[in-house]
Amino acid sequence: VITSAGNPRLKLLRRLHARRARERLGLFSCEGEDLVAAGLEAGLAPLEVLVDAARPPDLPVAGEPVEPTLLAEVCELAHPPRVVAVFRRDDLPRLDPAAAPPAGLALWRVADPGNVGTLLRAADALGPAFVALSPGCADPTGPKAARASMGALFRVPIGSFEEAPGPRVALVPAGGEPLGELMLGERATFVLGAEREGLPPDVRSACEAVATIPQRPGAESLNVAMAGTVALYEWRRHRA
Amino acid sequence: VITSAGNPRLKLLRRLHARRARERLGLFSCEGEDLVAAGLEAGLAPLEVLVDAARPPDLPVAGEPVEPTLLAEVCELAHPPRVVAVFRRDDLPRLDPAAAPPAGLALWRVADPGNVGTLLRAADALGPAFVALSPGCADPTGPKAARASMGALFRVPIGSFEEAPGPRVALVPAGGEPLGELMLGERATFVLGAEREGLPPDVRSACEAVATIPQRPGAESLNVAMAGTVALYEWRRHRA
Numbered sequence: 172v173i174t175s176a177g178n179p180r181l182k183l184l185r186r187l188h189a190r191r192a193r194e195r196l197g198l199f200s201c202e203g204e205d206l207v208a209a210g211l212e213a214g215l216a217p218l219e220v221l222v223d224a225a226r227p228p229d230l231p232v233a234g235e236p237v238e239p240t241l242l243a244e245v246c247e248l249a250h251p252p253r254v255v256a257v258f259r260r261d262d263l264p265r266l267d268p269a270a271a272p273p274a275g276l277a278l279w280r281v282a283d284p285g286n287v288g289t290l291l292r293a294a295d296a297l298g299p300a301f302v303a304l305s306p307g308c309a310d311p312t313g314p315k316a317a318r319a320s321m322g323a324l325f326r327v328p329i330g331s332f333e334e335a336p337g338p339r340v341a342l343v344p345a346g347g348e349p350l351g352e353l354m355l356g357e358r359a360t361f362v363l364g365a366e367r368e369g370l371p372p373d374v375r376s377a378c379e380a381v382a383t384i385p386q387r388p389g390a391e392s393l394n395v396a397m398a399g400t401v402a403l404y405e406w407r408r409h410r411a
Numbered sequence: 412v413i414t415s416a417g418n419p420r421l422k423l424l425r426r427l428h429a430r431r432a433r434e435r436l437g438l439f440s441c442e443g444e445d446l447v448a449a450g451l452e453a454g455l456a457p458l459e460v461l462v463d464a465a466r467p468p469d470l471p472v473a474g475e476p477v478e479p480t481l482l483a484e485v486c487e488l489a490h491p492p493r494v495v496a497v498f499r500r501d502d503l504p505r506l507d508p509a510a511a512p513p514a515g516l517a518l519w520r521v522a523d524p525g526n527v528g529t530l531l532r533a534a535d536a537l538g539p540a541f542v543a544l545s546p547g548c549a550d551p552t553g554p555k556a557a558r559a560s561m562g563a564l565f566r567v568p569i570g571s572f573e574e575a576p577g578p579r580v581a582l583v584p585a586g587g588e589p590l591g592e593l594m595l596g597e598r599a600t601f602v603l604g605a606e607r608e609g610l611p612p613d614v615r616s617a618c619e620a621v622a623t624i625p626q627r628p629g630a631e632s633l634n635v636a637m638a639g640t641v642a643l644y645e646w647r648r649h650r651a
Binding site for chain 2: 289292293295296297298299321322323326349351384385386387390391392393394396397400401404405407408411
Protein backbone atom coordinates (compact mmCIF):
# COMPACT_ATOMS: atom_id res chain seq x y z
CA VAL A 172 0.00 0.00 0.00
CA ILE A 173 1.34 3.41 -1.01
CA THR A 174 1.27 5.63 2.07
CA SER A 175 3.70 8.41 1.16
CA ALA A 176 2.85 11.51 -0.84
CA GLY A 177 6.41 11.37 -2.19
CA ASN A 178 5.86 8.03 -3.92
CA PRO A 179 7.17 8.28 -7.52
CA ARG A 180 3.91 6.96 -8.98
CA LEU A 181 1.91 9.67 -7.23
CA LYS A 182 4.49 12.20 -8.38
CA LEU A 183 4.00 11.05 -11.97
CA LEU A 184 0.23 11.49 -11.67
CA ARG A 185 0.70 15.00 -10.33
CA ARG A 186 3.00 15.88 -13.23
CA LEU A 187 0.45 14.60 -15.75
CA HIS A 188 -1.98 17.33 -14.66
CA ALA A 189 0.06 19.64 -16.92
CA ARG A 190 -0.48 19.37 -20.65
CA ARG A 191 3.18 20.04 -21.29
CA ALA A 192 4.18 17.03 -19.18
CA ARG A 193 1.63 14.83 -20.94
CA GLU A 194 3.08 15.82 -24.28
CA ARG A 195 6.71 15.47 -23.24
CA LEU A 196 6.25 12.12 -21.51
CA GLY A 197 3.72 10.84 -24.07
CA LEU A 198 1.45 9.74 -21.24
CA PHE A 199 -1.91 10.66 -19.76
CA SER A 200 -3.98 9.55 -16.79
CA CYS A 201 -7.59 8.42 -16.59
CA GLU A 202 -9.66 8.70 -13.43
CA GLY A 203 -12.57 6.45 -12.59
CA GLU A 204 -13.70 2.92 -13.36
CA ASP A 205 -15.73 3.68 -16.50
CA LEU A 206 -12.89 5.49 -18.24
CA VAL A 207 -10.21 2.97 -17.25
CA ALA A 208 -12.50 0.12 -18.33
CA ALA A 209 -13.01 1.83 -21.70
CA GLY A 210 -9.24 1.98 -22.16
CA LEU A 211 -8.83 -1.69 -21.29
CA GLU A 212 -11.70 -2.71 -23.58
CA ALA A 213 -10.05 -0.81 -26.41
CA GLY A 214 -6.99 -3.01 -25.88
CA LEU A 215 -4.66 -0.47 -24.29
CA ALA A 216 -2.20 -1.71 -21.71
CA PRO A 217 -1.92 0.72 -18.79
CA LEU A 218 1.53 1.71 -17.63
CA GLU A 219 0.32 2.23 -14.07
CA VAL A 220 -2.86 1.34 -12.23
CA LEU A 221 -3.46 2.82 -8.79
CA VAL A 222 -6.50 1.80 -6.77
CA ASP A 223 -8.17 3.03 -3.58
CA ALA A 224 -6.86 0.65 -0.91
CA ALA A 225 -10.14 0.91 1.03
CA ARG A 226 -12.47 0.10 -1.87
CA PRO A 227 -10.61 -1.40 -4.83
CA PRO A 228 -12.66 -1.47 -8.05
CA ASP A 229 -13.78 -4.54 -9.95
CA LEU A 230 -11.54 -4.36 -13.02
CA PRO A 231 -9.75 -7.07 -15.04
CA VAL A 232 -6.35 -5.65 -14.14
CA ALA A 233 -4.28 -5.61 -10.98
CA GLY A 234 -3.59 -2.28 -9.32
CA GLU A 235 -1.30 -0.87 -6.67
CA PRO A 236 -3.33 0.05 -3.57
CA VAL A 237 -3.03 3.65 -2.38
CA GLU A 238 -4.24 5.28 0.80
CA PRO A 239 -7.60 6.90 -0.16
CA THR A 240 -6.68 10.46 0.86
CA LEU A 241 -3.43 10.28 -1.12
CA LEU A 242 -5.25 9.00 -4.20
CA ALA A 243 -7.89 11.74 -3.95
CA GLU A 244 -5.12 14.30 -3.69
CA VAL A 245 -3.56 13.45 -7.05
CA CYS A 246 -6.93 13.42 -8.84
CA GLU A 247 -8.47 16.35 -10.63
CA LEU A 248 -12.11 15.44 -10.63
CA ALA A 249 -14.51 16.42 -7.88
CA HIS A 250 -15.44 12.87 -6.83
CA PRO A 251 -12.35 10.89 -5.74
CA PRO A 252 -12.22 7.81 -7.99
CA ARG A 253 -11.48 4.23 -6.99
CA VAL A 254 -8.92 3.87 -9.74
CA VAL A 255 -6.50 5.96 -11.75
CA ALA A 256 -4.53 4.52 -14.68
CA VAL A 257 -1.76 5.88 -16.85
CA PHE A 258 -1.85 5.14 -20.58
CA ARG A 259 0.45 5.93 -23.52
CA ARG A 260 -0.76 8.63 -25.92
CA ASP A 261 0.71 6.68 -28.86
CA ASP A 262 -1.61 3.78 -28.07
CA LEU A 263 -4.71 5.87 -28.86
CA PRO A 264 -6.34 5.47 -32.27
CA ARG A 265 -4.68 7.82 -34.72
CA LEU A 266 -6.30 9.26 -37.86
CA ASP A 267 -4.84 7.74 -41.01
CA PRO A 268 -5.81 10.22 -43.77
CA ALA A 269 -5.60 7.45 -46.37
CA ALA A 270 -8.05 5.25 -44.48
CA ALA A 271 -10.15 7.80 -42.62
CA PRO A 272 -13.70 7.12 -41.44
CA PRO A 273 -16.27 8.66 -43.82
CA ALA A 274 -17.29 11.50 -41.49
CA GLY A 275 -15.30 13.81 -39.29
CA LEU A 276 -15.14 16.97 -37.24
CA ALA A 277 -12.25 19.37 -37.77
CA LEU A 278 -12.07 21.72 -34.78
CA TRP A 279 -10.46 25.14 -35.05
CA ARG A 280 -9.17 26.47 -31.72
CA VAL A 281 -11.84 24.85 -29.59
CA ALA A 282 -10.17 25.48 -26.24
CA ASP A 283 -12.87 24.18 -23.91
CA PRO A 284 -12.01 20.60 -22.86
CA GLY A 285 -15.66 19.76 -22.17
CA ASN A 286 -16.57 20.62 -25.76
CA VAL A 287 -13.67 18.60 -27.22
CA GLY A 288 -14.67 15.61 -25.08
CA THR A 289 -18.36 15.92 -25.95
CA LEU A 290 -17.52 16.04 -29.65
CA LEU A 291 -15.41 12.89 -29.33
CA ARG A 292 -18.48 11.27 -27.78
CA ALA A 293 -20.65 12.50 -30.65
CA ALA A 294 -18.15 11.18 -33.22
CA ASP A 295 -18.25 7.81 -31.49
CA ALA A 296 -22.06 7.66 -31.24
CA LEU A 297 -22.95 9.10 -34.65
CA GLY A 298 -19.94 7.93 -36.67
CA PRO A 299 -17.86 6.15 -37.74
CA ALA A 300 -16.12 9.50 -37.57
CA PHE A 301 -12.77 11.03 -36.72
CA VAL A 302 -11.86 14.24 -34.89
CA ALA A 303 -9.11 16.58 -36.17
CA LEU A 304 -7.70 19.26 -33.87
CA SER A 305 -5.93 22.53 -34.71
CA PRO A 306 -3.31 24.09 -32.45
CA GLY A 307 -5.12 25.93 -29.65
CA CYS A 308 -7.63 23.12 -29.14
CA ALA A 309 -7.95 21.55 -25.70
CA ASP A 310 -5.87 18.42 -25.14
CA PRO A 311 -8.22 15.45 -25.67
CA THR A 312 -6.18 13.47 -23.12
CA GLY A 313 -6.72 16.03 -20.36
CA PRO A 314 -8.94 14.94 -17.45
CA LYS A 315 -12.02 17.03 -18.33
CA ALA A 316 -11.96 16.13 -22.03
CA ALA A 317 -11.40 12.44 -21.32
CA ARG A 318 -14.25 12.44 -18.82
CA ALA A 319 -16.64 14.27 -21.17
CA SER A 320 -15.75 11.79 -23.94
CA MET A 321 -17.11 8.94 -21.78
CA GLY A 322 -14.33 6.75 -23.13
CA ALA A 323 -14.81 7.73 -26.80
CA LEU A 324 -11.22 8.98 -26.58
CA PHE A 325 -10.16 5.33 -26.85
CA ARG A 326 -12.30 4.59 -29.91
CA VAL A 327 -12.27 7.70 -32.15
CA PRO A 328 -9.23 8.35 -34.40
CA ILE A 329 -7.68 11.76 -33.72
CA GLY A 330 -5.51 13.71 -36.13
CA SER A 331 -4.27 17.22 -36.80
CA PHE A 332 -6.49 19.82 -38.46
CA GLU A 333 -4.53 19.61 -41.73
CA GLU A 334 -4.84 15.84 -41.91
CA ALA A 335 -8.65 15.93 -42.13
CA PRO A 336 -9.65 14.68 -45.61
CA GLY A 337 -12.22 16.56 -47.71
CA PRO A 338 -14.79 17.47 -48.71
CA ARG A 339 -14.87 20.10 -45.98
CA VAL A 340 -18.09 21.77 -44.85
CA ALA A 341 -17.64 24.92 -42.75
CA LEU A 342 -20.36 25.18 -40.12
CA VAL A 343 -21.13 28.83 -39.32
CA PRO A 344 -23.82 30.42 -37.08
CA ALA A 345 -25.44 32.36 -39.93
CA GLY A 346 -25.35 32.89 -43.69
CA GLY A 347 -24.50 29.37 -44.87
CA GLU A 348 -26.69 26.95 -46.77
CA PRO A 349 -29.26 25.28 -44.47
CA LEU A 350 -27.59 22.09 -43.22
CA GLY A 351 -30.60 19.92 -44.06
CA GLU A 352 -30.60 21.04 -47.71
CA LEU A 353 -26.91 20.46 -48.27
CA MET A 354 -26.15 17.71 -50.79
CA LEU A 355 -23.95 15.59 -48.57
CA GLY A 356 -22.03 12.80 -50.21
CA GLU A 357 -20.64 9.65 -48.67
CA ARG A 358 -17.87 11.65 -47.03
CA ALA A 359 -17.94 14.90 -45.08
CA THR A 360 -15.65 16.74 -42.70
CA PHE A 361 -17.46 19.43 -40.72
CA VAL A 362 -15.22 22.35 -39.78
CA LEU A 363 -16.17 24.15 -36.56
CA GLY A 364 -14.70 27.08 -34.67
CA ALA A 365 -14.95 28.18 -31.06
CA GLU A 366 -18.06 30.00 -29.92
CA ARG A 367 -16.95 33.60 -29.77
CA GLU A 368 -14.29 33.65 -32.47
CA GLY A 369 -15.78 31.37 -35.10
CA LEU A 370 -13.74 30.46 -38.18
CA PRO A 371 -11.12 32.82 -39.65
CA PRO A 372 -11.75 33.76 -43.33
CA ASP A 373 -8.90 31.64 -44.72
CA VAL A 374 -10.08 28.51 -42.91
CA ARG A 375 -13.63 29.12 -44.08
CA SER A 376 -12.68 29.80 -47.69
CA ALA A 377 -10.63 26.59 -47.83
CA CYS A 378 -13.90 24.66 -47.38
CA GLU A 379 -15.92 23.25 -50.29
CA ALA A 380 -19.24 24.26 -48.69
CA VAL A 381 -20.55 26.57 -45.97
CA ALA A 382 -23.56 25.41 -43.97
CA THR A 383 -25.70 26.80 -41.15
CA ILE A 384 -28.04 25.07 -38.72
CA PRO A 385 -31.28 27.07 -39.11
CA GLN A 386 -32.00 28.88 -35.86
CA ARG A 387 -34.65 31.14 -34.46
CA PRO A 388 -33.71 34.75 -35.28
CA GLY A 389 -32.37 36.61 -32.28
CA ALA A 390 -31.40 33.50 -30.34
CA GLU A 391 -27.92 32.95 -28.98
CA SER A 392 -26.39 30.40 -31.35
CA LEU A 393 -25.81 26.77 -30.46
CA ASN A 394 -22.49 25.98 -28.87
CA VAL A 395 -19.82 24.10 -30.82
CA ALA A 396 -20.58 20.77 -29.14
CA MET A 397 -24.27 21.00 -30.03
CA ALA A 398 -23.54 22.17 -33.59
CA GLY A 399 -21.06 19.34 -34.23
CA THR A 400 -23.50 16.79 -32.84
CA VAL A 401 -26.30 18.03 -35.11
CA ALA A 402 -23.95 17.98 -38.13
CA LEU A 403 -23.00 14.34 -37.57
CA TYR A 404 -26.66 13.46 -36.97
CA GLU A 405 -27.54 15.05 -40.31
CA TRP A 406 -24.72 13.23 -42.10
CA ARG A 407 -25.89 9.91 -40.67
CA ARG A 408 -29.51 10.63 -41.57
CA HIS A 409 -28.53 11.46 -45.19
CA ARG A 410 -26.55 8.29 -45.46
CA ALA A 411 -29.28 6.00 -44.09
CA VAL B 412 -18.86 51.40 -2.04
CA ILE B 413 -19.64 48.22 -0.12
CA THR B 414 -16.55 47.30 1.90
CA SER B 415 -17.95 44.97 4.56
CA ALA B 416 -18.56 41.26 4.13
CA GLY B 417 -21.49 41.63 6.51
CA ASN B 418 -23.39 43.93 4.14
CA PRO B 419 -26.99 42.68 3.82
CA ARG B 420 -26.86 42.67 0.02
CA LEU B 421 -23.80 40.41 0.05
CA LYS B 422 -25.53 38.26 2.64
CA LEU B 423 -28.51 37.90 0.34
CA LEU B 424 -26.26 36.81 -2.53
CA ARG B 425 -24.64 34.20 -0.33
CA ARG B 426 -28.04 32.86 0.71
CA LEU B 427 -29.12 32.56 -2.92
CA HIS B 428 -26.41 29.95 -3.51
CA ALA B 429 -28.83 27.48 -1.92
CA ARG B 430 -31.72 26.25 -4.04
CA ARG B 431 -33.98 26.19 -0.98
CA ALA B 432 -33.35 29.90 -0.36
CA ARG B 433 -33.99 30.72 -4.03
CA GLU B 434 -37.31 28.89 -3.84
CA ARG B 435 -38.35 30.37 -0.50
CA LEU B 436 -37.40 33.95 -1.38
CA GLY B 437 -38.53 33.65 -5.01
CA LEU B 438 -35.24 35.20 -6.12
CA PHE B 439 -32.10 34.18 -7.99
CA SER B 440 -28.81 35.83 -8.88
CA CYS B 441 -27.05 36.15 -12.23
CA GLU B 442 -23.31 36.59 -12.53
CA GLY B 443 -21.61 38.32 -15.43
CA GLU B 444 -22.43 41.00 -17.97
CA ASP B 445 -23.86 38.74 -20.69
CA LEU B 446 -26.35 37.08 -18.39
CA VAL B 447 -27.44 40.29 -16.65
CA ALA B 448 -27.78 42.01 -20.05
CA ALA B 449 -29.97 39.14 -21.26
CA GLY B 450 -32.24 39.64 -18.25
CA LEU B 451 -32.52 43.37 -18.88
CA GLU B 452 -33.17 42.83 -22.59
CA ALA B 453 -35.97 40.45 -21.70
CA GLY B 454 -37.54 43.28 -19.71
CA LEU B 455 -36.87 42.05 -16.20
CA ALA B 456 -36.24 44.64 -13.50
CA PRO B 457 -33.42 43.56 -11.18
CA LEU B 458 -33.99 43.79 -7.46
CA GLU B 459 -30.29 44.35 -6.79
CA VAL B 460 -27.33 45.15 -9.01
CA LEU B 461 -23.84 44.92 -7.55
CA VAL B 462 -20.82 45.92 -9.63
CA ASP B 463 -17.06 45.60 -9.26
CA ALA B 464 -16.00 49.03 -7.91
CA ALA B 465 -12.67 48.81 -9.76
CA ARG B 466 -14.07 47.98 -13.21
CA PRO B 467 -17.82 48.68 -13.43
CA PRO B 468 -19.48 47.12 -16.48
CA ASP B 469 -21.15 48.99 -19.31
CA LEU B 470 -24.80 48.20 -18.65
CA PRO B 471 -27.98 50.30 -18.98
CA VAL B 472 -28.66 50.06 -15.26
CA ALA B 473 -27.04 51.62 -12.19
CA GLY B 474 -25.30 49.32 -9.72
CA GLU B 475 -23.96 49.49 -6.21
CA PRO B 476 -20.13 49.35 -6.30
CA VAL B 477 -18.53 46.56 -4.24
CA GLU B 478 -14.91 45.99 -3.37
CA PRO B 479 -13.65 43.46 -5.97
CA THR B 480 -12.51 40.78 -3.51
CA LEU B 481 -15.84 40.93 -1.67
CA LEU B 482 -17.77 40.59 -4.92
CA ALA B 483 -15.63 37.65 -6.04
CA GLU B 484 -16.27 36.01 -2.69
CA VAL B 485 -20.05 35.89 -3.08
CA CYS B 486 -19.85 34.55 -6.65
CA GLU B 487 -19.94 30.91 -7.58
CA LEU B 488 -18.29 30.95 -10.97
CA ALA B 489 -14.57 30.55 -11.50
CA HIS B 490 -13.98 33.95 -13.10
CA PRO B 491 -15.04 36.81 -10.82
CA PRO B 492 -17.65 38.83 -12.74
CA ARG B 493 -17.96 42.60 -13.00
CA VAL B 494 -21.64 42.49 -12.13
CA VAL B 495 -24.11 40.36 -10.19
CA ALA B 496 -27.84 41.05 -10.28
CA VAL B 497 -30.78 39.60 -8.37
CA PHE B 498 -34.01 38.91 -10.27
CA ARG B 499 -37.46 37.60 -9.28
CA ARG B 500 -38.26 34.04 -10.31
CA ASP B 501 -41.86 35.03 -11.01
CA ASP B 502 -40.66 37.46 -13.68
CA LEU B 503 -39.29 34.63 -15.83
CA PRO B 504 -41.40 33.42 -18.77
CA ARG B 505 -43.78 30.74 -17.55
CA LEU B 506 -45.27 27.97 -19.68
CA ASP B 507 -48.97 28.51 -20.32
CA PRO B 508 -50.23 25.06 -21.38
CA ALA B 509 -53.11 26.66 -23.30
CA ALA B 510 -50.74 28.83 -25.36
CA ALA B 511 -47.57 26.74 -25.42
CA PRO B 512 -44.95 27.04 -28.15
CA PRO B 513 -45.29 24.23 -30.73
CA ALA B 514 -42.21 22.29 -29.57
CA GLY B 515 -40.90 21.41 -26.15
CA LEU B 516 -38.60 19.32 -24.03
CA ALA B 517 -40.01 17.56 -20.97
CA LEU B 518 -37.10 16.55 -18.74
CA TRP B 519 -37.44 13.68 -16.28
CA ARG B 520 -35.04 13.95 -13.31
CA VAL B 521 -32.23 15.64 -15.24
CA ALA B 522 -30.16 16.63 -12.23
CA ASP B 523 -27.12 18.09 -13.97
CA PRO B 524 -27.44 21.90 -14.11
CA GLY B 525 -25.18 22.14 -17.17
CA ASN B 526 -27.52 19.85 -19.11
CA VAL B 527 -30.65 21.77 -18.04
CA GLY B 528 -29.00 25.05 -19.07
CA THR B 529 -27.78 23.67 -22.39
CA LEU B 530 -31.28 22.40 -23.19
CA LEU B 531 -32.75 25.84 -22.44
CA ARG B 532 -30.24 27.20 -24.94
CA ALA B 533 -31.26 24.57 -27.50
CA ALA B 534 -34.96 25.38 -26.96
CA ASP B 535 -34.17 29.05 -27.55
CA ALA B 536 -32.07 28.48 -30.67
CA LEU B 537 -34.15 25.72 -32.30
CA GLY B 538 -37.60 26.71 -31.06
CA PRO B 539 -39.95 28.39 -30.42
CA ALA B 540 -39.96 25.78 -27.69
CA PHE B 541 -40.64 25.39 -23.98
CA VAL B 542 -38.90 23.34 -21.30
CA ALA B 543 -40.85 21.35 -18.70
CA LEU B 544 -39.09 20.03 -15.61
CA SER B 545 -39.99 17.15 -13.30
CA PRO B 546 -39.13 17.11 -9.59
CA GLY B 547 -35.48 16.07 -9.29
CA CYS B 548 -34.36 18.26 -12.17
CA ALA B 549 -31.65 20.86 -11.57
CA ASP B 550 -32.91 24.35 -10.73
CA PRO B 551 -32.80 26.35 -13.98
CA THR B 552 -32.13 29.51 -11.93
CA GLY B 553 -29.00 28.07 -10.31
CA PRO B 554 -25.69 29.63 -11.35
CA LYS B 555 -24.42 26.76 -13.53
CA ALA B 556 -27.72 26.25 -15.35
CA ALA B 557 -28.20 29.99 -15.92
CA ARG B 558 -24.66 30.28 -17.26
CA ALA B 559 -25.01 27.26 -19.56
CA SER B 560 -28.30 28.70 -20.88
CA MET B 561 -26.41 31.78 -22.14
CA GLY B 562 -29.43 33.88 -21.18
CA ALA B 563 -32.03 31.56 -22.74
CA LEU B 564 -33.41 31.26 -19.21
CA PHE B 565 -34.97 34.70 -19.76
CA ARG B 566 -36.57 33.78 -23.08
CA VAL B 567 -37.78 30.18 -22.86
CA PRO B 568 -41.07 29.43 -21.03
CA ILE B 569 -40.56 26.91 -18.23
CA GLY B 570 -43.26 24.73 -16.72
CA SER B 571 -43.70 21.56 -14.70
CA PHE B 572 -43.41 18.12 -16.30
CA GLU B 573 -47.19 17.54 -16.09
CA GLU B 574 -47.97 20.82 -17.79
CA ALA B 575 -46.19 19.86 -21.04
CA PRO B 576 -48.86 19.52 -23.76
CA GLY B 577 -48.93 16.52 -26.12
CA PRO B 578 -48.23 14.79 -28.35
CA ARG B 579 -45.34 13.35 -26.33
CA VAL B 580 -42.42 11.58 -27.94
CA ALA B 581 -40.23 9.57 -25.55
CA LEU B 582 -36.60 9.70 -26.63
CA VAL B 583 -34.77 6.54 -25.61
CA PRO B 584 -31.20 5.32 -26.32
CA ALA B 585 -32.33 2.18 -28.18
CA GLY B 586 -35.39 0.36 -29.48
CA GLY B 587 -37.55 3.31 -30.54
CA GLU B 588 -38.54 4.36 -34.04
CA PRO B 589 -35.67 6.15 -35.83
CA LEU B 590 -36.15 9.85 -35.06
CA GLY B 591 -35.78 10.88 -38.71
CA GLU B 592 -38.57 8.53 -39.81
CA LEU B 593 -41.05 9.65 -37.17
CA MET B 594 -44.13 11.37 -38.57
CA LEU B 595 -43.85 14.56 -36.58
CA GLY B 596 -46.81 16.92 -36.68
CA GLU B 597 -46.90 20.64 -36.03
CA ARG B 598 -46.52 20.02 -32.30
CA ALA B 599 -44.15 17.76 -30.39
CA THR B 600 -42.95 17.44 -26.82
CA PHE B 601 -39.81 15.33 -26.54
CA VAL B 602 -39.54 13.50 -23.22
CA LEU B 603 -36.00 12.83 -22.03
CA GLY B 604 -34.55 11.17 -18.95
CA ALA B 605 -31.18 11.42 -17.23
CA GLU B 606 -28.27 9.50 -18.69
CA ARG B 607 -27.94 6.50 -16.42
CA GLU B 608 -31.52 6.07 -15.29
CA GLY B 609 -33.45 6.87 -18.47
CA LEU B 610 -37.24 7.03 -18.39
CA PRO B 611 -39.30 4.92 -15.96
CA PRO B 612 -41.83 2.59 -17.68
CA ASP B 613 -44.90 4.61 -16.66
CA VAL B 614 -43.46 7.86 -18.02
CA ARG B 615 -42.49 6.12 -21.25
CA SER B 616 -45.84 4.41 -21.71
CA ALA B 617 -47.67 7.71 -21.23
CA CYS B 618 -46.04 8.94 -24.46
CA GLU B 619 -47.76 8.71 -27.85
CA ALA B 620 -44.51 7.68 -29.60
CA VAL B 621 -41.08 6.29 -28.72
CA ALA B 622 -38.12 7.42 -30.81
CA THR B 623 -34.39 6.73 -30.91
CA ILE B 624 -31.54 8.68 -32.47
CA PRO B 625 -29.78 6.03 -34.61
CA GLN B 626 -26.33 5.43 -33.20
CA ARG B 627 -23.33 3.31 -33.99
CA PRO B 628 -23.74 -0.07 -32.25
CA GLY B 629 -21.51 -0.38 -29.22
CA ALA B 630 -21.05 3.36 -28.71
CA GLU B 631 -21.80 5.07 -25.43
CA SER B 632 -25.09 6.86 -26.08
CA LEU B 633 -25.41 10.61 -26.55
CA ASN B 634 -25.98 12.61 -23.41
CA VAL B 635 -29.35 14.18 -22.67
CA ALA B 636 -28.27 17.66 -23.82
CA MET B 637 -27.09 16.33 -27.19
CA ALA B 638 -30.17 14.13 -27.64
CA GLY B 639 -32.56 17.00 -26.86
CA THR B 640 -30.71 19.30 -29.24
CA VAL B 641 -30.92 16.75 -32.07
CA ALA B 642 -34.64 16.20 -31.39
CA LEU B 643 -35.43 19.92 -31.68
CA TYR B 644 -33.27 20.15 -34.80
CA GLU B 645 -35.25 17.30 -36.35
CA TRP B 646 -38.58 18.91 -35.39
CA ARG B 647 -37.50 22.19 -36.98
CA ARG B 648 -36.26 20.41 -40.14
CA HIS B 649 -39.57 18.54 -40.49
CA ARG B 650 -41.50 21.76 -40.10
CA ALA B 651 -39.46 23.74 -42.66
